[in-house]
Amino acid sequence: GAGVSQTPSNKVTEKGKYVELRCDPISGHTALYWYRQSLGQGPEFLIYFQGTGAADDSGLPNDRFFAVRPEGSVSTLKIQRTERGDSAVYLCASSSGQGTPLHFGNGTRLTVT
Amino acid sequence: GDSVTQMEGPVTLSEEAFLTINCTYTATGYPSLFWYVQYPGEGLQLLLKATKADDKGSNKGFEATYRKETTSFHLEKGSVQVSDSAVYFCALSSAGNMLTFGGGTRLMVKP
Numbered sequence: 001g002a003g004v005s006q007t008p009s010n011k012v013t014e015k016g017k018y019v020e021l022r023c024d025p026i027s028g029h030t031a032l033y034w035y036r037q038s039l040g041q042g043p044e045f046l047i048y049f050q051g052t053g054a055a056d057d058s059g060l061p062n063d064r065f066f067a068v069r070p071e072g073s074v075s076t077l078k079i080q081r082t083e084r085g086d087s088a089v090y091l092c093a094s095s096s097g098q099g100t101p102l103h104f105g106n107g108t109r110l111t112v113t
Numbered sequence: 114g115d116s117v118t119q120m121e122g123p124v125t126l127s128e129e130a131f132l133t134i135n136c137t138y139t140a141t142g143y144p145s146l147f148w149y150v151q152y153p154g155e156g157l158q159l160l161l162k163a164t165k166a167d168d169k170g171s172n173k174g175f176e177a178t179y180r181k182e183t184t185s186f187h188l189e190k191g192s193v194q195v196s197d198s199a200v201y202f203c204a205l206s207s208a209g210n211m212l213t214f215g216g217g218t219r220l221m222v223k224p
Binding site: 003004031033035040041042043044045048056091093095097098099100101102104105106107 | 117145149155156157158159162164202204210211212213214215216217
């Protein structure tokens with residue numbers, strides 16, 4: 001079956017611009033997670049959705065970052081006034097509930113020039 | 114807060130060599146422990162997991178045992194193959210199913 005899909009796979013933007021990254025989770029998965037992976041490091045948690053609501057957004061680095069999941073399926077991570085330090089691979093994962101494995105997408109590589 | 118520390122790479126081995134990648138953790142309560150693998154050009158995949166002390170997770174010839182007394186979850190494989198070349202991440206989950214990852218260890222296996 002279809003896995004977690006993330007689009008675009010690559011995004012290059014200029015410093016100060018606004019970007020949106022999309023995640024399509026596995027159908028029926030109620031939990032959705034966003035992580036950020038900088039070069040040579042492990043993924044770092046950003047935000048977790050259970051259904052439509054953000055259950056934990058403690059990993060968002062500042063108020064330039066925001067994520068939504070309006071219908072409890074597709075999620076969009078939004079970054080305002082991008083900075084060069086935002087360059088990373090943004091990973092999305094979904095799971096069917098507490099204690100079940102996370103399934104990761106291939107990520108969106110964001111480069112801010 | 115929760116944290117995971119794993120040995121830095123790269124680890125370079127010859128085919129059929131024995132592999133150990135060390136992982137230790139700090140967490141409140143009793144976390145679940147995982148190893149994820151990232152093959153070149155692919156997304157993170159769950160390799161194995163253990164949910165309580167003394168559990169052994171295993172998959173594709175890899176094993177790891179949840180050691181509460183040493184807060185460790187070392188990954189082992191008796192005979193590596195070239196196809197095992199990848200980046201391996203140790204991770205824990207203690208609340209809300211969220212994962213805390215280590216920094217990753219790159220494994221390179223030479224024929």
